[in-house]
Amino acid sequence: xxxxxxxxxxxxxxxxxxxxxxxxxxxxxxxxxxxxxxxxxxxxxxxxxxxxxxxxxxxxxxxxxxxxxxxxxxxxxxxxxxxxxxxxxxxxxxxxxxxxxxxxxxxxxxxxxxxxxxxxxxxxxxxxxxxxxxxxxxxxxxxxxxxxxxxxxxxxxxxxxxxxxxxxxxxxxxxxxxxxxxxxxxxxxxxxxxxxxxxxxxxxxxxxxxxxxxxxxxxxxxxxxxxxxxxxxxxxxxxxxxxxxxxxxxxxxxxxxxxxxxxxxxxxxxxxxxxxxxxxxxxxxxxxxxxxxxxxxxxxxxxxxxxxxxxxxxxxxxxxxxxxxxxx
Numbered sequence: 001x002x003x004x005x006x007x008x009x010x011x012x013x014x015x016x017x018x019x020x021x022x023x024x025x026x027x028x029x030x031x032x033x034x035x036x037x038x039x040x041x042x043x044x045x046x047x048x049x050x051x052x053x054x055x056x057x058x059x060x061x062x063x064x065x066x067x068x069x070x071x072x073x074x075x076x077x078x079x080x081x082x083x084x085x086x087x088x089x090x091x092x093x094x095x096x097x098x099x100x101x102x103x104x105x106x107x108x109x110x111x112x113x114x115x116x117x118x119x120x121x122x123x124x125x126x127x128x129x130x131x132x133x134x135x136x137x138x139x140x141x142x143x144x145x146x147x148x149x150x151x152x153x154x155x156x157x158x159x160x161x162x163x164x165x166x167x168x169x170x171x172x173x174x175x176x177x178x179x180x181x182x183x184x185x186x187x188x189x190x191x192x193x194x195x196x197x198x199x200x201x202x203x204x205x206x207x208x209x210x211x212x213x214x215x216x217x218x219x220x221x222x223x224x225x226x227x228x229x230x231x232x233x234x235x236x237x238x239x240x241x242x243x244x245x246x247x248x249x250x251x252x253x254x255x256x257x258x259x260x261x262x263x264x265x266x267x268x269x270x271x272x273x274x275x276x277x278x279x280x281x282x283x284x285x286x287x288x289x290x291x292x293x294x295x296x297x298x299x300x301x302x303x304x305x306x307x308x309x310x311x312x313x314x315x316x317x318x319x320x321x322x323x324x325x326x327x328x
Contacts (some may be wrong), residue, residue, distance in 0.1 A: 025099035027268035032060040033104035034275025072080040096156035099128035107166040151214035157186040207264040219243040275303035
């Protein structure tokens, strides 16, 4: 189907929608998971209704199941398209969104359903370990184009920082520190690479502008992971948190760059980092009881909820118009 036919509103066949169902859809689960965790903590520490976190848990699980089953069907019916995504220099990074979704579901379920959380955590950790090793070996064995680099590269590498967040009680501190070390080390390296690409080379394509929000996630998640591991609010923890605060302020300062962007499924990249910052703020308030952190927690929770509502509405509208799961 041509672009002109699409603009005229002619329907796509269901099989075509399945054929072009992108692995990036798992970013939706990441966003919902981050929001669910944020509302769980808000219920525990800010006096917010705990039922909201419970409802989001069920919604997130349902969305994960639907997207997973759909992608499995695509793998069976259209294996060539899945292989093309796997070999794509940009889309391959979003396969790690699957393992990250499992790790975040483990965090969500851990409070009430530890046995279910254990299954999610071990499966997600094993998958993410493989994806980390595969991604780095791919970078070494194949030359990468600088224009292919974008903040989505953080997903398969820095996702290691999520492993210790949900892994307390499931693995030893030595094992969890391995994942923290790998995630932290490659966060620094990748940040330098990506900053070089953004500053000295062509600007990011419009559809990848929302991925700039991913810069916020590594320091926020690293702060949470470090505190979970050592229960210390020392200088290193404060440094991580303040770096996350800086990126939050920077993205707010750059708000004009995000106004008027055409909707792409990559908009879901807005959600998870904002939710991660909301959780980090609540952790900081829970430990320090600083009033400014209380207001920051409310503000970031409101922002995360507002962002996901906006992105959800745009996603629903585009889905009804047949503008999702189409050939690019």
